Amino acid sequence: MAAATVNKSAHEFDKGNLDSMLTRRFFFAPAFEIYGGVAGLYDYGPTGSALQANVLNEWRRHYIIEEDMLELDTTIMTLSEVLKTSGHVEKFADWMVKDSKNGEIYRADHLVEAVLEARLKGDKEARGIKLDEVVEEDDKKKKKKKVKSTAVKLEDSEVAEYESILAQIDNYTGPQLGELVRKFNITNPTTGNELTEPVEFNLMFESNIGPTGHIKGFLRPETAQGHFVNFARLLEFNNGKVPFASAQIGRSFRNEIAPRQGLLRVREFTMAEIEHYVDPLDKRHARFNEVKDVVLTLLAKDIQVQGRTDTVQMTVGDAVGQGIVDNETLGYFLGRTQLFLTKIGIDPKRLRCRQHMANEMAHYAADCWDFEIQSSYGWIECVGCADRSAYDLTVHSVRTKQPLRVQQRLETPRVVEKLDVQFDAKAFGMKFKKDAATIRNTITGLDEERLQCLKDELDKAGVSGVKCADGKVYEVTPDLVKINPITVTEHMRDFTPNVIEPSFGIGRILYSLLEHSYWAREQDKARGVLSFPVNVAPIKVLIVSISNDPKLTEIVYELTRKLRKLGIASRVDDSSVSIGKKYARNDELGTPFGITVDFATVQNGTVTIRERDTTSQYIGKIDDVLSTVDELVKGNVDWAGAAGKLEVYSGVQDVAE
Template identity: 55%
Template structure:
């Protein structure tokens, strides 16, 4: 088949999630953890092909970002003390909204519940208007219902008022941005309760998603399993800066497991409780967020869904270059735009369908107060649009809060070409009076005062001038402290500085590897038109779990000897391969490896024993060519690892005609 014929074949049979999941589970890409004991919701194990695919995706990620961008990789502990996550804000704010049925005790995640109910009503409206989906889509939804372990009320074909339809669509476009109170108001307004019984639910309440634990045998050191890999990178900032010879900008990166105690895990690998993350923290001068390599990506055209479009109730993206997106300030700055473009390139390399990718900007009420801008790379699946990568400008928040808490400076010191006059607030302490007044707590009080920010010093100076004293509290001390001008003085002082000191801003691309992996599964899955039972996973060769299927036509000793020699060549070349010398037909052997996404097949026949030539088969088109083992191995290596096309890589090989499989 030609490239055009392959493209047509991939779209000839309607996608079926049920068929895909059957293949993934039957071939052990993944399976529920502890399945013999009934399983635990939101936990999955990867089998051999799933492990290999994940490892290949991570390998591409590491080369694409860490190696190409000269990043500094760290591997930090998954156990995190309470104080770290209290300071970062996770203890107080890392929550989703849940609501409870007081009669049954059943718990729902509020935003998911609102989303499901409104989507169901819109489907009922479509049916009433005669705008039903195709049979395949309805069959998919029926299969999804069966998988839910509770019976959901049948969707009634009820025609909705046009204004109500518009309201529902606008709500769904903004579903990620609602607060708990707003979700509760929507539930009351649209009469959303338990989808099975119809009973009203408690108002949404915040549920912290972190897994709590105790560190050490005493149980006194409270901790959590980390919800992200970022905090370890922030806490190692000074070490990383020193390792980088105190030069900025620079980036750190980390790949590892994170944990979130999801309220209602669903959608297979898309919403789980233990997952692999890959995160980057790019530290940049807040006064200069240009990127030296921006010109390399500026012409990449992407599909953007900015907040203004979402606020209008639309989900129609704007297609433009990353250069124009930055120039018009739709994307806040060059470095953020650069990483958005690099995220796109990475996703294309591992098999994402560009037509099923968009970058959605966070709504104002969705974004952290300290963030300058934030975009999510969303991938379209049968579950809808799924957030797979976040790319945020986190300002200087993280380093600042950890520095304030620990009283350790997390700053960059930059030598100035010319000295500058700087006016700052400075505090002077009469330390000889602190010992008699505070005794053992004197160092705590001194440290608190000496680490006040410029804004805090200015406020305290006004307080001291107005009332003759300052009043404050120090953590670990029971009562308020009052100090008059005998103890402290706060004045503005102008000094000549030769060094600029600043807290860098952070651009953070954060990748949910499991979500990306599942989305790629959907994007590359198809069935052959001549036989829909013959499924194919069209992984790019670079990330395919196994690159080559080695197929001796029979178990004849001559062919076994050649297969052994060819296997030695593949091992030496470090090309992952499998041998299938089972007795079934060659067509069946290829077919079951198409399900595993193996891009190449090498057939050994009796001609191979005579002249050393073998046949090379391409998975999607089933085209075959013939050449020596050395020529075939070179073609496989060039196509897999050097980005060469099939046509270019096999141009020196001879076409091989065979009966259709």
């Protein structure tokens, strides 16, 4: 696009203007707004829905189709047992504090962060530092409760301590947050009342399945568990081979304590998740070479624990080569995701990969990198790329006793030493009677290490206790059980795959995209322009007519018919305002092209086409203009290159009055 030739960065970002425009043009609005709304729930209108559909379509092409991923569509309502196994019932929680008198609830980490930031701001005021120098901190605060700052100077050591805490605010446990509240005398900023100790609040919405009240369900907090419980079927569908990936786009739910950041922290959201299953001994990726030169902006964990936030630019190849990113597959998805996000219009200068620190990592993750996108709310996690190791498949397999494992034929058979267990079946049965089977299964189920312990004890002491699932300990002796090392030749390998998971918060990406696409023209600051890339723009072509003359209306109808046949979303504006105003209105919708029908169209069969960012225009025969639009929409040509069949046109002034 010729967008780059427009000096968009020169304008000052006006969040108030953007917000009012997004509501006015119905990109999104608070759900049940006429009922007063509920925090954290939003509806997408026609423009927002179309933008989302186009972004999801690009996502599907970029990931699912390009890599033949197996798409799934699993239920949102999830049996509580599944989420108990995954750890969500116990651990998927945030810490909240309550006002000890009026019961008002705050999310503990957000409150600590907001109060310390307000004190730092007050300190800067007291030191006479100009406010625009602290604008970044100020903006960042919008995600939390607004805390008013007062100009109070802090000790230099306090400033340093606060800054260090803020740099690793995501790294504190609940009790540690409680200590910070006490240490820094943090109270409810509204009432000044004391706060309770932080308590955990589980973020899953709970419900009952069926009329009995005995079957408990949760709304899924991620789509991932729906992949894992179907792993055996997916593996079979893929002829038993790894690596492969499953993918799913769908709604998930988190019952946030106090959502305050618009689309960035919501209680219901669309996710797109990939679960890529790999051999734990071989995390190379066949197509790694295709992304090795992609440059990432990295913020590694060892930088953060020093209280720093400075980033480095590095290729995917170097990041993996130097061990900063753990393995090729994780690196591959970081590279692919960088390409995806910039393709749909995210500004690469406001995009970074931040590695999780130890305490903030999800309970299942072995390594995790977030794509954070900068907006007026600060740096926000929009995509998480986690190596979930074998955690999920292992816990579901243990719980359900279903083998969620891969059998792989070894290219060269492998000779291994193993411990072989032999029972004296008759004597064993005589001694243990009805418990015999349980004890035998317990012993054969022991791993190699424990089996060696049992053998050592039997060899040494001549007796050993075997603890069974019923809690009882049974004494076995060498005459009942013989454990001996043997040599076997293995032709098959059996392993639980590891899972690399890129997980996309679609709403967060959409909102960031809206901010990154937004600007205003010098001559009309009140009206904005959304410079979406053509591939995600909700509507591709605006069609306007210079008059209501039936001859022109007929041509407009014909144009819409032809565009529909090409599969190009168009919109006719037949309202009574001027053409300049129609263009301006469609700049707000991010419509990249506008075709104007006038009396020359009737005479010569020509129409003009205008480009949104430059407002420059070409003129040409209808079919030439349409085939150019088709090429523009397919991305085969950009605006500058589109001049081929068409001529530059400068006959119409299209500035809004």
